[in-house]
Every structure is written in C-alpha cells, then in structure tokens.
Amino acid sequence: MAAPAERHAQIGDVETFWREAPGSDVLYLHGVPTDGEDWVPFIERTGGYAPDLPGFGRSAKPSHFDYSIPGYARFLERFLDAAGVGRVSLVMHDWGGVGLALAQASPERIEKVVLIDAVPLLAGYRWHRFARVWRTPLAGEMLMGFTTKWAMRRLTGFTVDRAATPPGLVDRVWSHFDHGTQRAILKLYRSAPPGTLAAAGARLDRVGAPALIVWGEHDPYLPTSFAHLYAERLGGDAHVEIVEGAGHWPWLDRPQLVDTIAGFLRP
Numbered sequence: 524m525a526a527p528a529e530r531h532a533q534i535g536d537v538e539t540f541w542r543e544a545p546g547s548d549v550l551y552l553h554g555v556p557t558d559g560e561d562w563v564p565f566i567e568r569t570g571g572y573a574p575d576l577p578g579f580g581r582s583a584k585p586s587h588f589d590y591s592i593p594g595y596a597r598f599l600e601r602f603l604d605a606a607g608v609g610r611v612s613l614v615m616h617d618w619g620g621v622g623l624a625l626a627q628a629s630p631e632r633i634e635k636v637v638l639i640d641a642v643p644l645l646a647g648y649r650w651h652r653f654a655r656v657w658r659t660p661l662a663g664e665m666l667m668g669f670t671t672k673w674a675m676r677r678l679t680g681f682t683v684d685r686a687a688t689p690p691g692l693v694d695r696v697w698s699h700f701d702h703g704t705q706r707a708i709l710k711l712y713r714s715a716p717p718g719t720l721a722a723a724g725a726r727l728d729r730v731g732a733p734a735l736i737v738w739g740e741h742d743p744y745l746p747t748s749f750a751h752l753y754a755e756r757l758g759g760d761a762h763v764e765i766v767e768g769a770g771h772w773p774w775l776d777r778p779q780l781v782d783t784i785a786g787f788l789r790p
Contacts, residue, residue: 527563536585548608556708568781569789574602613635614637637788645721670700724756731759750763
C-alpha cells in the first residue's frame with residue numbers, strides 16, 4: 524500500500540493541508556482533537572482525501588475563521604470544488620460530522636455515508652463533562668491552559684485498553700495542540716448548544732445515500748443510542764454496527780474495522 528501524497532493549497536482564505544490518494548472520491552473528516560492523519564490506514568485502501576480541518580493539524584488556524592457547523596460546511600464545499608470532486612462519499616468521526624451539513628444542503632452530491640461515533644446533530648444530546656467546561660467562558664480557557672500531554676493521554680482515552688493506543692499517537696496530537704487548536708475547539712463547542720445541534724440535523728431525511736453507522740460500545744462521550752437515532756433519521760438504507768469492546772475511536776480498538784468500512788465504500 525502506497526502512502527498517500529501530501530498536499531496543501533489555499534482554500535478560501537485558509538492554507539489547508541491534506542492527504543490524497545487515487546482510487547475513489549471519499550472525503551474523510553476527523554474530529555477533536557486529532558487531524559487527518561487518523562485516516563491514513565483507510566485512505567491507503569480506498570483512495571480519497573483526508574484534510575486537516577481549519578484549526579487542526581497542519582492546516583492554518585486563523586482567529587477569524589468561523590469555527591461552527593455552517594463555517595465548516597462552507598469550507599468543505601470550497602475544498603471539494605477546489606479538488607474537482609463532484610459526487611463524494613463521506614466518512615465522518617466525532618466533529619467530522621459537520622459533513623452532514625454539506626450532505627443535507629447537497630444530498631444529490633453524496634454517494635455513501637459512514638458515521639463513526641459522530642457528534643449528534645440530533646435532539647436529546649447533552650454535552651459530556653469536558654465539553655461542558657469548554658463551553659463555559661474562562662473555565663474552558665483554564666482547562667485548556669492546564670492540559671498536559673500526560674493528562675491528554677490519561678483523560679482522552681483513545682483506546683479502551685490503554686496499552687493498545689498506537690505508539691506516537693498522543694505525541695502527534697500533542698504536537699499540534701497549540702493555542703490555535705485550543706481556540707478552535709473552544710469556539711466550535713461554544714457555537715453548538717443542544718438546540719443548535721438538533722437544528723443542524725433537521726433535514727437528515729434528505730440524505731438518501733446508503734449509510735453505515737459504526738459506534739464503539741464503550742464510547743464515554745456519545746451514547747450508542749445516537750447511532751440508532753441517526754439510522755432512523757437518515758433518509759436512506761442505514762446499517763448500525765455497535766463494536767464490542769471499543770471506545771470513541773473504535774478502529775483503534777478493532778483494526779479490522781478499517782477493512783469493514785473500506786468494503787462498504789467500494790462500488
């Protein structure tokens with residue numbers, strides 16, 4: 524398997540870094556606090572595009588960017604247009620679920636959908652305890668300021684079995700966890716009270732593409748009930764897979780999921 528190529532270009536007014544491999548038009552969208560490198564094992568199998576979203580990884584982190592669901596949706600539309608991509612499959616993890624805003628606005632553009640422990644654009648979700656602090660002015664800044672690499676390793680819980688966390692993952696995430704990323708996280712969470720999340724998913728029934736919804740059984744942030752609710756709300760055939768013994772990044776606990784998802788994405 525060849526390593527994906529590294530690209531960068533000005534997308535709108537944001538210098539954007541992404542990984543790209545030939546094969547098929549799949550857009551991989553990472554969550555918080557990671558970046559597009561999460562998707563390297565996937566993109567090696569399927570091809571596609573894995574950007575570092577504005578505010579994360581090696582992309583620019585401008586203070587003026589609109590770190591919100593609509594802001595990222597506009598960015599994604601520009602990114603696909605710049606890449607010359609028409610129809611696209613979306614693979615979304617955590618806050619990568621902002622891609623659903625693009626899917627609802629342009630459902631005819633969406634080939635397939637994969638949701639992996641995605642932030643619920645649904646009614647009834649209450650933010651987890653860290654998010655509630657981040658959403659609180661001053662308290663959020665203080666929590667960010669006091670975060671250490673040790674705390675990130677202990678509290679984020681990339682894998683259920685901490686011994687299974689891939690070597691170098693925490694170092695990689697920590698290396699990009701600067702003031703710009705911290706600011707992006709605070710602005711993103713503060714832009715999305717529960718009512719805004721629910722409103723952002725009001726047209727999910729317009730998304731008629733086949734969907735695979737993968738959820739870690741032991742996700743400490745997002746209950747599995749939202750996997751089933753997503754399946755009910757989306758407008759096409761949707762299959763839910765609850766992954767035993769897995770957490771918020773289920774493919775790290777169960778690497779065979781990479782092949783499962785790649786198989787779903789194949790034509």
